[in-house]
Amino acid sequence: QVQLVESGGGLVQPGGSLRLSCAASEATFFSTYGMGWFRQAPGKEREFVASISWNGGNTPYADSVKGRFTISRENAKNTLFLQMNSLKPEDTGVYYCAARRIKWATTLLNDYDYWGQGTQVTVSS
Secondary structure (H helix, E strand, O other), X not given: OOOEEEXXXXXXXXXOOEEEEEEEOOHHHHOOOEEEEEEEOOOOOOEEEEEEOOOOOOOOEOOOOOOOEEEXXXXXXXXXXXXXXXXXXXXXXXXXXXEEOOOOOOOOHHXXXXXXXXXXXXXXX
């Protein structure tokens, strides 16, 4: 069973930046997993933010975050990242890290096998 632990959330003003991290407990297989970030705002469904293939070669993004967010991974440290710049109030929500036992990236929530507990991101002045 893979455990994922997110960190790096917090309160930030509009236009600011945050960097989220997701540490995976399973070192043996992390480098073979596709990974993703999702978010959920109050009263809304969980939505796709970004995904990354096993080697970082494919990184699809939601249209709402393209050009502002960057997903990356460091396989040697079993860690996934999400750099978020030019943050907007509509980026507020709980951000979840997810992993799938297939190496390719995917935008589909149901394609992921493991989920973290989430980290809160609040963008407000």
